[in-house]
Amino acid sequence: MSSFSVTEPSTRSKWFAGSLVILYALITMVPLAWIMLTGFKSPADAISYPPKVIFDPTLEGYVNLFTTRTRQTDEFLAANPPETWYEEIVRQYDMVIAGPSKFSERFLNSVIIGFGSTFLSVFLGTLAAYAFSRFKIPLADDLLFFILSTRMMPPIAVAIPIFLMYRQLGLSDTHLGMILLYTAVNISLAVWLLKSFIDGIPTEYEEAALIDGYTRFQAFYKVVLPQAATGIASTAIFCLIFAWNEYAFAVLLTSGTAQTAPPFIPTIIGVGGLDWPAVAAGATIFLLPVMIFTVALRKHLLRGITFGAVRK
Amino acid sequence: MAQIIIKNVRKEFGDFTAVKESSFTIEDGEFFMLLGPSGCGKTTTLRMIAGLELPTSGEIYLDGEEISQKPPSQRDIAFVFQMFALYPHMNVYKNLSYPLVSQGMARRDVKAKVEDVANILGIQNILKKPVGGLSGGDRQRVALGRAIVRDPKAFMMDEPLGALDAEFREHMAEELRALHDRMGATTVYVTHDQLEAMQMGDKIVVMNNAVVEQFGTPQEIYDKPATMFVADFIGSPSMNFLPFHGSVAEGAQTVDLQGQSIAVPRQMQGASGKLVFGVRPEHVTLSDTGAYRGEVLATEYLGTTQIITLDTPNGALKARAPAGQVATVGEKIGLGFKGEAVTLFDENSGRALRSELNEGIVTHG
Numbered sequence: 293m294s295s296f297s298v299t300e301p302s303t304r305s306k307w308f309a310g311s312l313v314i315l316y317a318l319i320t321m322v323p324l325a326w327i328m329l330t331g332f333k334s335p336a337d338a339i340s341y342p343p344k345v346i347f348d349p350t351l352e353g354y355v356n357l358f359t360t361r362t363r364q365t366d367e368f369l370a371a372n373p374p375e376t377w378y379e380e381i382v383r384q385y386d387m388v389i390a391g392p393s394k395f396s397e398r399f400l401n402s403v404i405i406g407f408g409s410t411f412l413s414v415f416l417g418t419l420a421a422y423a424f425s426r427f428k429i430p431l432a433d434d435l436l437f438f439i440l441s442t443r444m445m446p447p448i449a450v451a452i453p454i455f456l457m458y459r460q461l462g463l464s465d466t467h468l469g470m471i472l473l474y475t476a477v478n479i480s481l482a483v484w485l486l487k488s489f490i491d492g493i494p495t496e497y498e499e500a501a502l503i504d505g506y507t508r509f510q511a512f513y514k515v516v517l518p519q520a521a522t523g524i525a526s527t528a529i530f531c532l533i534f535a536w537n538e539y540a541f542a543v544l545l546t547s548g549t550a551q552t553a554p555p556f557i558p559t560i561i562g563v564g565g566l567d568w569p570a571v572a573a574g575a576t577i578f579l580l581p582v583m584i585f586t587v588a589l590r591k592h593l594l595r596g597i598t599f600g601a602v603r604k
Numbered sequence: 605m606a607q608i609i610i611k612n613v614r615k616e617f618g619d620f621t622a623v624k625e626s627s628f629t630i631e632d633g634e635f636f637m638l639l640g641p642s643g644c645g646k647t648t649t650l651r652m653i654a655g656l657e658l659p660t661s662g663e664i665y666l667d668g669e670e671i672s673q674k675p676p677s678q679r680d681i682a683f684v685f686q687m688f689a690l691y692p693h694m695n696v697y698k699n700l701s702y703p704l705v706s707q708g709m710a711r712r713d714v715k716a717k718v719e720d721v722a723n724i725l726g727i728q729n730i731l732k733k734p735v736g737g738l739s740g741g742d743r744q745r746v747a748l749g750r751a752i753v754r755d756p757k758a759f760m761m762d763e764p765l766g767a768l769d770a771e772f773r774e775h776m777a778e779e780l781r782a783l784h785d786r787m788g789a790t791t792v793y794v795t796h797d798q799l800e801a802m803q804m805g806d807k808i809v810v811m812n813n814a815v816v817e818q819f820g821t822p823q824e825i826y827d828k829p830a831t832m833f834v835a836d837f838i839g840s841p842s843m844n845f846l847p848f849h850g851s852v853a854e855g856a857q858t859v860d861l862q863g864q865s866i867a868v869p870r871q872m873q874g875a876s877g878k879l880v881f882g883v884r885p886e887h888v889t890l891s892d893t894g895a896y897r898g899e900v901l902a903t904e905y906l907g908t909t910q911i912i913t914l915d916t917p918n919g920a921l922k923a924r925a926p927a928g929q930v931a932t933v934g935e936k937i938g939l940g941f942k943g944e945a946v947t948l949f950d951e952n953s954g955r956a957l958r959s960e961l962n963e964g965i966v967t968h969g
Contacts, residue, residue: 496689499656502676503683504750505706518693 324579330572338568352381353569357395357560357577361387395574398556402536403581404467405552409474410531414524416475417482418490422512424483425490426498436487439480447477448540455544465550473545474535481534482527489523490516525592529585536582553578606667606757606790607632608653613662613672615648622648624814625662630758630792630807635784637805638794641837645814647762650794654683654760666757677706682751684761688743690735696746697731703754721749724783740768744776748783758790765800777804798838802826810834820965828962829947832954835882841911843882846918847951851876859948862917864896867943869961878951881918885911887942888923890931894938900931914939 301309330338332349355378363386372388374380382389420439424432454473455464463469493516501511517524543555557574560567608630615623623645630636638646651657653664655676664672671679682703690699697718704714722728725745730738735746744764751759764780765773781804784791795801801808802822810817810825810833818830829835835843850860854874858865861881868881890912898914898921905927912923912931916939923939931937948957956966 494687494689496685496687497691499676500683500685500689500691500750501702502656503654503681504703505677505754507675507677510706515691 327572327575327579331569331576333569333572335567335569338572339566350381350569351378353567353571353573355381356567356570357573358393359389360391360393361385362390364388394551394556395553395560398551398553399577401467401546401550402553402578405470405474405550406532406536406581408467408471409478409535410528412471412475413478413482413531414486414528417479417486417527418517418520418524420479420483421486421490422516424487426495436484439483442476442480451541451544454541458545465546465548467550470542470546470550470552473541474531474538478531478534481530485527485530486520486523489520489527493519522592525589529589529592532585533582607665608758608790608792609663609665610649610653611663611665613649613652613659613664615645615652615657616660621814623652623659626811626816628809628816628819630790632790633788634790634806635781635804636790636792637801637808638792638811639798639801639805639808639837640796640811640817642796644811646794646796646809646811649811650760650762650792653758653792654681655679656683680757682754682756682759684747684751684759684764686763686766688747688764688767690743690746690750692735695732695734696727696738699735699746700731700749700753703750707754717753721753724752724786725749741772741776744768748780752783752787752789756789758792761791761793763794763796765795773800780804799840802838810837812837818965824965827945828956828965829882830956830962830966832880832882832949832951832956835947835949835956839884841885841922841924843884843947844888844921845949846881846883846916846921848879848881848918849877850879852879852948852957857943861896866896866941866946868946868948869944869959871948872958872960872963875948875950875957879957880949880951882947882949882956883941884945885922885924887945888921889940889942890923890925890929890937891940892938894940896939897936898939900933900935900937902933903931 329345331353332351333344333347334350334352337344337347359378359382361382366386369383369386369388374383379389423429424436429435458464458469458473461469463472497515497519498508498511501515502508506514537554538552539554542552546552546555553574557571557578560570560574610626610628610630612625612627613623614621614625626645626649638649640646648657652659652672653666655671655674655678659672662672663670666679666681676683691702694702700718700721701714704717709717718731719728722731725748727742727745727749730742730746735743738746744767747764765776768776777800793801793804802825805822807819807821808825809819812833818825818834820828825834826838829838829843832845836845846861848859848861852859852868852871852875854871856871856874857867857869859868859879859881860866866881896916898916900912901915901920902913904911904913908927909924910927910929910931912925912929914921914923914937921939925931944961947961948959949955950957956962958966
């Protein structure tokens, strides 16, 4: 295209913009790539200097992540030859596998708490947003401001009162406690995001459903909800990312049964020396669910971010 | 099919009164127009009949049953929205079947009914399409189809042609009227377009500022306006108003305009003070002999007729004259008025004075 166009960027500026985006993507992806590669290195390779880009991949990190190991005497080792491939990996260091580590348990906690609080935030947020959007609520603006004001300081600023309160209520180190906490933090975001989405859905759709013989609630879930799917999906991603990555409260309020993966991963470091490959393996596995969830919903997410910018 | 009676209906939104005590009757099978400028309360009235708003006070009878506080689902009234409001996540077939599904109708019957309606509207070939890609006319037809599919007692239409372009609107208006004549269903239709109202309606209610100004057939509304607002709103160009100071006695058949005695319908009501002489442009004739004279300011050629704007001693006036009539700007021409078509108004109240012409139409005063 040689002709001059006002709206269409020139080929050169497209190339320039494209290169910038690629450069930025590379920069942000280096740490991720580093973590993923380190997960497949041996402990020696992981700390070698200069860093090794080409190395013999090993699953040592992953084996160490999922197991606890003990050192054994030569007699014991000679009497019990390794039976599995992961047993063999451990034998290099004269160790045997004593049992599974707590990682899978902690990871499951993360899943329960992350998805549980996301579901609850989005569920309550959708109902509240619909009410704020459609009904005449006395002091609606003040209530919305109040809901937003819960986000005006970092949540961790109220960590001590919450810690004391949770101890009194017996919510410390419970799944329910963590789900409630993350929901409380996320719900203001959910209400505000979803309200703007629902505001954008013309009321005529519901009115048409009312006329067609449906009740208000049927109109809500049969007509409004499908329309709000995009908003609900993008809100869910934001809520999940927060709940999944949250570290400070998790450290403070969980230690055993309800501990999530973020506070657990660093504790790997303390087991048997600085086991960087195991830490990296844990971080890699930890990243996967949010990545999959985000990629699966990325269409919605993009529309969600630009929502309101362009009116159809 | 049903008669709808609106009785003293009033609607307030907080401090704002959208509709003030309105009463009128929509007969069974009528194509009824709610006409007025935007913000006059016509859409609110329509929504109250449908149940999308509940009146603050007053009664609405559908087929003799009082329904004013019932939810829309219990009224058996269909509604066609201005922007059509087709369910965007469903295809045409699902949109059409949705009102039937809510009634728990059997699948087979739904299918038969939807196909029936699709045939009437000529949309059989788009049933499987999503509504997003449809043209304006097809959307309109689907919206109509969704309304007629369950044979409701009455149809409410909120400016259904407003979203179409001018050319297509004409065509759709005809189609709509033909559909109505075929089904004979009571239809209430909101519009701000007086031409559309005149063209399609059996009866018209003209509303302004939350008040019903007049209620009658298009002919009555046009020929015998009850208020200056109606006279001004209906007709293009609208009725001429020549304000004058004077008095008319009961039984009078002339008024005095600038010393000229001008014929009017026999008055049933005396009045004095600030009065207005109202005459439609087509009832003004240009004649050299006329004693009441005006100066030609402009002419607009319209093909078969022309609109001549004149300056008279009582203000500007438009006359509709045959296109062949010669009128030069600046020329002074004598004017004649078709006496039996004149309406006199009281300027302060804006209401028509009762006369032989509007007897039985204008009851106030």
